Amino acid sequence: MTLHPSWRTRLAILLLAWAALTAAVAPVAAQQDMADLVSIDVLDGGPSADGRYMGALHLRLAEGWKTYWRAPGDAGIPPQFNWHGSRNIADLRITWPTPEVFLTSGMRTIGYHDELVLPIEITPKTPGQPIRIKGRMELGLCKDVCIPSELRFDHRADLTAGRHPAIAAALAARPYSASEAQVRAVTCRLSPTPYGLKVSARIAMPSAGGEEYAVIEGDGTLIATETKSWREGRELVAEAELLPAANGPVAVDRSALRFTVLGTSHAVDIRGCTSG
Structure with missing residues (x-):
């Protein structure tokens, strides 16, 4: 099969990144546990007037590290979500806050640093019944090297929670x-x-x-x-x-x-x- 030129370029970038990864991840992991690089929590934003529920994934990144937006650029790693194990969810909608544009070695990537609050609007299958938000997020973490990471979460929503200021700020930061x-x-x-x-x-x-x-x-x-x-x-x-x-x-x-x-x-x- 003949590869499109853009895919050959992307493949070359990935191979270089993998070579750097295999050379550099072990020393990084030895010096700093992965849990020190990124953590994830689920925030409660409570029910809305129309019967939906608002929550958020809250990522905290170590100083100097960044992660990527849904369209990360040619050299970025797009995040992936798996919601297997969640309960009482008929529909789920993510709102992405406005990301930043990073220029590194002449390559453009798009993402976030320090922290990311990712609002999630849930339509329950059965309104008023318990909601479980469970799954995993696959993402890339980058500083001097790029490290693929997987974060797992399991949270029973607090249906009595009120408005969360961090979720409100992330929604206000949307495009x-x-x-x-x-x-x-x-x-x-x-x-x-x-x-x-x-x-x-x-x-x-x-x-x-x-x-x-x-x-x-x-x-x-x-x-x-x-x-x-x-x-x-x-x-x-x-x-x-x-x-x-x-x-x-x-x-x-x-x-x-x-x-x-x-x-x-x-x-x-x-x-x-x-x-x-």
């Missing part, structure tokens, strides 16, 4: 919606490539401040390469290639594409685009 950011239009043009489809999007919106970084995300069947973005007057242009996550044809639903713009003033979360 603006398209309407809040005064996005006027988002158009995207799709063009075939040897391995997938190129997405060229034009986002008509006021500046998010400073140098803006855009991130294009596909749905679960598509993986986007690192996004290139630049300003052309009142429009932000963003381009990426969408590749299939598994063997098969590439089909793109424009309404399922997600665009995040990260600026120095704020971030913007945009869902979908129209043909253009």
Whole structure:
């Protein structure tokens, strides 16, 4: 099988990271227990007026260490969640606070340092009955080296809890919606490539401040390469290639594409685009 050039680059990065990992993880682990690098707790935010329950995963990172956003950049490790063992959960929605952009050795990664409060809104199968939040989170931890880590949690929700200030702060730190950011239009043009489809999007919106970084995300069947973005007057242009996550044809639903713009003033979360 012939690998797409972007995948060859990604594979080379992963192999280099693995080589560094095997050389450096043992000394790091010997000097510092993994539990000293990151810890996880589940916070209670109590029930909402519409019958849902608000909780959060709270990660604390050792000084100088960082972890990654859901779309971590070409050199990052995307977090993965498994909720096996949870009880009385019909639906679960995560709200990601606005991440930071890190530039390391010329590579861009996106994530968080010090701590991460990740709000979780739960719709129970049976309102008023006990809720158990159990599972694991697989993530990357990076400082001088990158270490794959797995965190386990098991928490019985306190249905009598009140509003939690850390959860409220994390929700307030979410990116603006398209309407809040005064996005006027988002158009995207799709063009075939040897391995997938190129997405060229034009986002008509006021500046998010400073140098803006855009991130294009596909749905679960598509993986986007690192996004290139630049300003052309009142429009932000963003381009990426969408590749299939598994063997098969590439089909793109424009309404399922997600665009995040990260600026120095704020971030913007945009869902979908129209043909253009």
